[in-house]
Amino acid sequence: MLTPVSLAAPQRVDIALGERSYPILIGAGLLDHPASFEAVPKAASALIVTNTTVGPLYTAALQKALTGRFAAIHVLELPDGEAHKDWTTLNRIFDALLGHGCDRKTVLFALGGGVVGDMTGFAAASYMRGVPFVQVPTTLLAQVDSSVGGKTAINHPLGKNMIGAFYQPQMVLCDLATLKTLPPRELSAGLAEVIKYGPIYDMAFFEWIEANLPALRAQEPAALAHAVRRSCEIKAEVVGQDERENGLRAILNFGHTFGHAIESALGYGEWLHGEAVGCGMVMAAQLSQRLGGVDSAFVQRLTTLIEKAGLPVVAPRFGAERYLELMRIDKKSEGGEIRFVVIDKPGSAVMRPAPDAMVREVLAACGAA
Template identity: 75%
Template sequence: MAPLYLLRLQTALASHFDTIHVVTLPDGEAFKTWESLNLIFDALLRHGCDRKTVLFALGGGVVGDMTGFAAASYMRGVPFVQVPTTLLAQVDSSVGGKTAINHPLGKNMIGAFYQPQRVICDLDTLNTLPPRELSAGLAEVIKYGPIADMAFLEWMEAHVAELLARDPATMAYAVRRSCEIKAHVVGQDERESGLRAILNFGHTFGHAIEAGMGYGRWLHGEAVGCGMVMAARLSQRLGLVEDGFVVRLTRLIERVGLPVVAPVLDGADNAGRYLALMRVDKKSEAGEIKFVLIDGSGNALVRGAPDHVVAEVIETSCHA
């Protein structure tokens, strides 16, 4: 995002800060690593930055997560501001204070809860998003309907064309309502000791897809979109929702351009590979995988499920 928006941000900050240093980070989940994080620490230490330093995260979710983690860690905490430029970051990762990097064995397993001083969403930045990135961001918008607000899901179903066309008023409502729902949930459970976990609908399966394929092969939102289909199917298998809800959600996810057929991660033991990856999910407890499931439309819960049922869902989803 630096070629597009860095100069504008520097100009806006020039009257408030005597010195502005720039660190350009590599893009994509594959670079959400210690090595990339150290680029920030190297610059902070090289320039002698102190506790009055403010970090500004200009970019998507990867940049925001790494900048937030650096801010939480440097001198045990310096202020930072989120300036998200992707839809996914604006409706999800920039809000709520989760910061992290990935580990080869698990996504977002190393990080901290650390709130930004401010989140600035400039909707004009969405006009430069590639279509694939826009669709990935819509996955995080869609998730809010099944877990908290079915009227919002119905609104999305009625406005798919406008969302894909990036209609300003439609996008503004989608971003605002998403942030309202997330802020309401986070306000009740900042550290994810209970309720906040419902915001991970689709993420247990989705994180396994990302780790199993190799970070960056699928975009995060693509993996989450497919993961929501799998989580909805698991909810149906456990008797929590009707089959019609699964069909409805799958159709919406497909309409916005997201994959609904899961990748095969291991030709010899595909379900076993998924299960092994999901056991290192942050919601797992003593090796038991916890899933965010839909318990009737607009309501979510977190619970385990028998491995054989999960395995059936995985194989069905991979060969749909």
């Protein structure tokens, strides 16, 4: 039996980073209640940054919950989608902050998915050299991954998330009720980041996902609550040991080197981030097999789970050289050498280079070349 997650007893996962430590609160209905935000510093003003899809659904509830903590609560709705995660849209946040005369105690609230969270966090890190911000993720992907850990960034035409900063929020509030409005495609994209934690860190969780995938896709509350909680626990453990990705934290990028290349080559937003990561994990598993970390049975097991989650397992066909070119720009590359997160045994991962010839074999096997 899973422990129910409710407003009466929201689950708390702590990110232990010394003076930058903060809580992740997980529960249903948290967004509607002022008590959820008691840890947020009071200030003269707040800015809620959201998008045109999420804003009409949840902005009013968040404004009501924050009333009394701030004298003025401003709202900025950005265009929705990965295609808008750029300088132009980021400047709209700065325009709003400056236009409203916001000071260095102003609190930003990121209400939305990963794109909103990343851009709001980057704006908070940059405005007046750093103002407080709060993550209020409304997608599964953001709740289990992008809202946690302090990575903030925008995209560049030559590479995803290449311009950004490490900047931790004051807190993360995961209201599971917001997942009820999530389209099936977005839910599947989030499941990619849930699945990721199993092969790199926790095979018991991987087995739980295999057994409970139908419940997750049906959005059964107990299953989603457990998936969000365990994913946040794992990420908190990893980030607590390696905040700035100098070693261990890099394993959280399993599938991302291939996936980011897919997003860049297709054009941001053509595939959802989680779709690209799902396909990227298939490719990373194939590479792991060739490097001796897993056998073909495990590769097939992971591929089957990803496909059952509603994610693509065949890569877009851009040719090996285009993939290699894009992956050499990846943040984990050093001196032009592409470094991949690979499974060295089920439940454990490392980062290491691989010969171009081997990567070409993987790309061919996955339909990319």
